Amino acid sequence: MALLVMKFGGTSVADLDRIRNVAMHVKREVDAGNRCAVVVSAMAGQTNQLVEWTRGASSIHDAREYDAVLASGEQVTSGLLAITLQSLGITARSWLGWQIPIRTNNDHGIARIEAIEAGNLRERINDGEVAVIAGFQGIGPNGRITTLGRGGSDTSAVAIAAALGADCCDIYTDVDGVYTTDPRIVPKSQRIDKIAYEEMLEMASLGAKVLQTRSVEMAMVHRVSVRVRSSFDDPDSCPAVGSAGSAIVPGTLVCDEDDILEQRVVSGIAYAKDEAKITLLGVADKPGVAAKVFGPLADSNVNVDMIVQNVSADGTSTDMTFTVPAGDFERSRRVLESARDKIGYTDLRGALDIVKVSIIGVGMRSHAGVAAQMFSALADKGINIEAISTSEIKISVLIDAAYAELAVRTLHSLYGLDAE
Amino acid sequence: MALLVMKFGGTSVADLDRIRNVAMHVKREVDAGNRCAVVVSAMAGQTNQLVEWTRGASSIHDAREYDAVLASGEQVTSGLLAITLQSLGITARSWLGWQIPIRTNNDHGIARIEAIEAGNLRERINDGEVAVIAGFQGIGPNGRITTLGRGGSDTSAVAIAAALGADCCDIYTDVDGVYTTDPRIVPKSQRIDKIAYEEMLEMASLGAKVLQTRSVEMAMVHRVSVRVRSSFDDPDSCPAVGSAGSAIVPGTLVCDEDDILEQRVVSGIAYAKDEAKITLLGVADKPGVAAKVFGPLADSNVNVDMIVQNVSADGTSTDMTFTVPAGDFERSRRVLESARDKIGYTDLRGALDIVKVSIIGVGMRSHAGVAAQMFSALADKGINIEAISTSEIKISVLIDAAYAELAVRTLHSLYGLDAE
Numbered sequence: 144m145a146l147l148v149m150k151f152g153g154t155s156v157a158d159l160d161r162i163r164n165v166a167m168h169v170k171r172e173v174d175a176g177n178r179c180a181v182v183v184s185a186m187a188g189q190t191n192q193l194v195e196w197t198r199g200a201s202s203i204h205d206a207r208e209y210d211a212v213l214a215s216g217e218q219v220t221s222g223l224l225a226i227t228l229q230s231l232g233i234t235a236r237s238w239l240g241w242q243i244p245i246r247t248n249n250d251h252g253i254a255r256i257e258a259i260e261a262g263n264l265r266e267r268i269n270d271g272e273v274a275v276i277a278g279f280q281g282i283g284p285n286g287r288i289t290t291l292g293r294g295g296s297d298t299s300a301v302a303i304a305a306a307l308g309a310d311c312c313d314i315y316t317d318v319d320g321v322y323t324t325d326p327r328i329v330p331k332s333q334r335i336d337k338i339a340y341e342e343m344l345e346m347a348s349l350g351a352k353v354l355q356t357r358s359v360e361m362a363m364v365h366r367v368s369v370r371v372r373s374s375f376d377d378p379d380s381c382p383a384v385g386s387a388g389s390a391i392v393p394g395t396l397v398c399d400e401d402d403i404l405e406q407r408v409v410s411g412i413a414y415a416k417d418e419a420k421i422t423l424l425g426v427a428d429k430p431g432v433a434a435k436v437f438g439p440l441a442d443s444n445v446n447v448d449m450i451v452q453n454v455s456a457d458g459t460s461t462d463m464t465f466t467v468p469a470g471d472f473e474r475s476r477r478v479l480e481s482a483r484d485k486i487g488y489t490d491l492r493g494a495l496d497i498v499k500v501s502i503i504g505v506g507m508r509s510h511a512g513v514a515a516q517m518f519s520a521l522a523d524k525g526i527n528i529e530a531i532s533t534s535e536i537k538i539s540v541l542i543d544a545a546y547a548e549l550a551v552r553t554l555h556s557l558y559g560l561d562a563e
Numbered sequence: 564m565a566l567l568v569m570k571f572g573g574t575s576v577a578d579l580d581r582i583r584n585v586a587m588h589v590k591r592e593v594d595a596g597n598r599c600a601v602v603v604s605a606m607a608g609q610t611n612q613l614v615e616w617t618r619g620a621s622s623i624h625d626a627r628e629y630d631a632v633l634a635s636g637e638q639v640t641s642g643l644l645a646i647t648l649q650s651l652g653i654t655a656r657s658w659l660g661w662q663i664p665i666r667t668n669n670d671h672g673i674a675r676i677e678a679i680e681a682g683n684l685r686e687r688i689n690d691g692e693v694a695v696i697a698g699f700q701g702i703g704p705n706g707r708i709t710t711l712g713r714g715g716s717d718t719s720a721v722a723i724a725a726a727l728g729a730d731c732c733d734i735y736t737d738v739d740g741v742y743t744t745d746p747r748i749v750p751k752s753q754r755i756d757k758i759a760y761e762e763m764l765e766m767a768s769l770g771a772k773v774l775q776t777r778s779v780e781m782a783m784v785h786r787v788s789v790r791v792r793s794s795f796d797d798p799d800s801c802p803a804v805g806s807a808g809s810a811i812v813p814g815t816l817v818c819d820e821d822d823i824l825e826q827r828v829v830s831g832i833a834y835a836k837d838e839a840k841i842t843l844l845g846v847a848d849k850p851g852v853a854a855k856v857f858g859p860l861a862d863s864n865v866n867v868d869m870i871v872q873n874v875s876a877d878g879t880s881t882d883m884t885f886t887v888p889a890g891d892f893e894r895s896r897r898v899l900e901s902a903r904d905k906i907g908y909t910d911l912r913g914a915l916d917i918v919k920v921s922i923i924g925v926g927m928r929s930h931a932g933v934a935a936q937m938f939s940a941l942a943d944k945g946i947n948i949e950a951i952s953t954s955e956i957k958i959s960v961l962i963d964a965a966y967a968e969l970a971v972r973t974l975h976s977l978y979g980l981d982a983e
Contacts, residue, residue, distance in 0.1 A: 159619045193639065199579045200643045201650035208649075211657050212642035215635035219613065222632035223620045229628075230621035237631050241661065242706060286662060 145310040145385045146178045146268070150278065150300035153187035154317045155374035156220045159227075166227040167378035168315065169273060173233055175383030180264070180274040180307060182300040183224055185216025206251035210280075210290045214240065217277035217296070225275045235273040238264060240280035240288065245299070247281035247289045254281055254289035256298065256361075259306035268307070276303060297358035305365035311384060312362070312369045313394070314354060319373035320395035321346060321353055323560040324412040328548050331561040335410060339400035342410045345503045345537045354397070362397060369397040400505045408506035408513060409558035412551050415499045418448065419472035420529065420541065421465060421479070425489030428461040435486045436463065436479070443478050445471045449499070449541055451530040460489075464530060466541060469495055497529065498547040501539040502554055514538050520557045526550055565730040565805045566598045566688070570698065570720035573607035574737045575794035576640045579647075586647040587798035588735065589693060593653055595803030600684070600694040600727060602720040603644055605636025626671035630700075630710045634660070637697035637716070645695045655693040658684060660700035660708065665719070667701035667709045674701055674709035676718065676781075679726035688727070696723060717778035725785035731804060732787050733814070734774060735794035740815035741766060741773055743980040744832040748968050751981040755830060759820035762830050765923045765957045774817070782817060789817040820925045828926035828933060829978035832971050835919045838868065839892035840949065840961065841885055841899070845909030848881040855906045856883065859898050865891045869919070869961055871950040880909075884950055886961060889915055917949065918967040921959040922974055934958050940977045946970055 149172070151165045165183075172179050185193075193216055197209050221237035228235035243264050247254035268274050278296025283289040291298050297314060304312035320334040321343065338346070340363035347356045353371055362369045372394030382391050400406065426432055433452070440447055450465040467475045476493055479486070507513050517538055521528060526549065530541035542550055555561060569592070571585045585601075592599050604610075613636055617629050641657035648655035660667075663684050667674035688694050698716025703709040711718050717734060724732035740754040741763065758766070760783035767776045773791055782789045792814030802811050820826065846852055853872070860867055870885040887895045896913055899906070927933050937958055941948060946969065950961035962970055975981060 159616065162620065196579065196639070196643055197646060200582065200646040203650070204646045205649055205656075208642040208645045208657055211659070212639050212646075215638045218635045218638070219616070219632050222628040223616055225628045226617060226620040226624045226632075229625055230623070236625075237628055239631070239708075288659075 144176045144178065146307060147172055147384055148180045148182060148300050148304040148307065148309045148312040150182040150296060150312065150314045151184065151374055152296065152316055153184045153190070155315055156183055156185075156224065157187040159223070161374075162220070162223055162227050164378060165224060165315075165374060166231055166233075168374065168381070169228060170231050170233060171378055171381060171383050173273060175385050177383065177385055178268050178271070180268055180276060180303055180309070181224065182276045182278040182296055182303060183217060183220045184278050184296040186220055189216040189219070207287050210251045210254075211288045213290050214277070214280040214288045217279050221275045221277040228273055228275065233273055234271060235275055236267070238274055238276045240277060241282040241286075243276070245281035245302070247283055247291070249283045249285065249289070251283065251287070251289055253292040254283065256281060256291070256302045259302055261303070261306040265307055294355035294358075297355040298361060301358045301361045301365070301367050301369060304367045305361065309367070312367050313384070314369060314371050315374035316353060316371060317373065317375060318353060318371070319376065319393060320371050321397075321411070323410070324551055324555050325414070328414075328551050329412075329555045329561075332555065333560065333562045335395050337396045337398055337403045338410055339403060339505045340397060341400065341505055341536055342503050343397045345501070345534070346411055346413050359397065366399060371395045371397065406506045407504060407559070408510045409502045409504040409554075409560070410506070411503050412554045412558075412560070413501045413503060414547055414551055415501075416544065416547065417469040418466045418497060418499050418541070419469045419475075420494045420497045421467060421472075421475060422492045423463045423479070423486070423488040423490075424492065425460045426463050427487050428459055432486070433463075435482070439478050439482045440467070440475055443474060445475050445478070449530045449532045449539065466497070466499070466530070496544040497541055498544045499539050499541050500547065500550045500554065501537055502558065503537045504558075505536050507536055507538075516557065517554060520553050521550060524549055524553055564596045564598065566727060567592055567804055568600045568602060568720050568724040568727065568729045568732040570602040570716060570732065570734045571604065571794055572716065572736055573604045573610065575735055576603055576605075576644065577607040579643070581794075582640070582643055582647050584798060585644060585735070585794060586651055586653075588794065588801070589648060590651050590653060591798055591801060591803050593693060595805050597803065597805055598688050598691070600688060600696060600723055600729070601644065602696045602698040602716055602723060603637060603640045604698050604716040606640055609636040609639070627707050630671045631708045633710050634697070634700040634708045637699050641695045641697040648693055648695065653693055654691060655695055656687070658694055658696045660697060661702040661706075663696070665701035665722070667703055667711070669703045669705065669709070671703065671707070671709055673712040674703065676701060676711070676722045679722055681723070681726040685727055714775035714778075717775035718781060721778045721781045721785070721787050721789060724787045725781065729787070731790055732782070733790045733792055733804070735792055736773060737793065737795060738773060738791070739793035739796065739813060740791050741817075741831070743830070744971055744975050745834070748971050749832075749975045749981075752975065753980065753982045755815050757816045757818055757823045758830055759823060759925045760817060761820065761925055761956055762923050763817045765921065765954070766831055766833050779817065786819060791815045791817065826926045827924060827978070827980075828930045829922045829924040829974075829980070830926070831923050832974045832978075832980070833921045833923060834967055834971055835921075836964065836967065837889040838886045838917060838919050838961070839889045839895075840914045840917045841887060841892075841895060842912045843883045843899070843906070843908040843910075844912065845880045846883050847907050848879055852906070853883075855902070856899070859902045860887070860895055863894060863898050865895050865898070869950045869952040869959065886917070886919070886950070916964040917961055918964045918970075919959050919961050920967065920970045920974065921957055922978065923957045924978075925956050927956055927958075936977065937974060940973055941970060944969055944973055
């Protein structure tokens, strides 16, 4: 018998049929003797409708009211799923954030969970009742409803799993796991059975939009095993979690790297298309220039990613290249143009036709030459690297968008990730 | 300066435009220096959508989950109105039932308000903040969300007015007040300026669907002045409540009869078409028969209204006629047919083509001959009275539905209610 947290996102509860399907997944686990807490998002489309209404009511809206309006979406699905479970003969009740309570800080719209007082919840679950919990929401210090930001239901699920000491947190989504890379680009990509938290963090923040970054961070801190699996699998043909061993449960387990016996050097290839490149030409090559460039961007909440500065040929001026999110491109350009006199540059060039390709793997730590291998493989294909950034378990390169697929396929083969 | 409760129903908050219109009504009162608590229903159509979902999830649904789902509708409108008020420069916040809290009993779906702990709410209102309160909802003894049943937002508004000691509870609806009778039948009907609680109760329960019966009962018990007025009036051209005197505020004031200086004998004519008549022929004329007839109906939750039993000609058997709600007609017939042997009757006849017409007025108490006048006026028009029931302030007759309009018009003229 295991204590499970099961989380279902918006597409998994999009209508009554999908909610019934979710109930069947829960029933399978209950029938196998597992204890379950189920975390649900709002029905797909509902949150957008509610956001549209709040924006329509006023362009500047009180974040506390925004949260009260938005949290209603999960309230609806938690009640509907509880009703559906009951109709299958399963004891179940819905829990709203304030009822548990899930205590958060006061940052409405992007609140952080501070504590979950799970005593009452745990007691009911131990008595065999399925807890259906409205995700994405909590209660702030002033007794107002808070929300955790987009994708916050993943975070709710992991936090609840940590608070309950659950054996696993199963995140049901519309894909059946985390892949070595995007299967649309590389048909030979494979589902990863186990991935380390650190790797998943890099995958998530680099564009593999399977799990919310914050939820992975939280899982890592609290050592919660998270499994990414599909709600579109037939509920009845999936094996239940538990005695038969979790190895046969389909999906990707995100866990501690020590729990992964056979660690590859590179676990996955990620790419991110929503980046933009900005180059400032003729910047003075002297101390303080970088601060003059990136200060105004930071003040405008633009998150600068990769930065490359060439050594100047003449010792007086140089070129500086960096990337920003594509959505912030125009704003960045305006900020830099209005600061032109202060910074001092001869020209500004921007490009949106670039892509960031990354290789990720905790195995890199103990393997030398991984980067050199990558650069030479790309060079062999005639792909020019415009910028490089590295961390302990990741190497990212910025290249022309036209070469994105070629680069991803090349690297996928290079590190032995292609399926047989 | 007055302390006002303003209540807006579903059609008054049906979309963002209507919500903005509501905000303008509130702004008018705030600008005049009044303190305001605003109670809102769900956007028109939303509650039906939510009900449909809960029914779709399971034909038998847990009333506690039903309440959690339904209460989300008012949560949305309270947040949206607070945002809209803020955009007009008005300090406002939304309050959910559990936040105030509005404590109810545990009868989910039809909960009764037991206490409103309004201390915090009152303090914020006294500080000049507009309280936007989600109607229709409260919190039960177990910390679960409860709802007050259809039309419960009227009850929320009156209960909050009582708890706050408000000067008036303005119920904004899609009509501009209570009329002497249905204007669609009698174009000469007039809006009533003031009506006693007792009269309004009879009007409401007899088919004038302006105010929820329970809210009128509660207003009577707590002596809350309730004004029925239209949210479709131009917000700017209405006078604000307060210094200029409430007499010029458009609408109908429901108040204590002592507060009505010029009391008419008959205040209004009501009619109800949704009744059905059942006649049992050849019932034994002996003690205990009535119990045998009405016992099984009561057990089936059928609410029997008018009862007429003729004196028997031969001393052994008689006919018994009574009315039930039209919606309960078929069920009543089945109950009585299955109890036929036990009751003992020779035949059962039923009819749906009947109407109940009533005259209402607290002035009847001190005026003799009102009933005689009514019966003779109907007789003059050739209208046959099939049953009669009376109370201190009401006389109802059951007649053939074909004569409904004629009867209402005749009585409206008879008691001097026609506009000049």
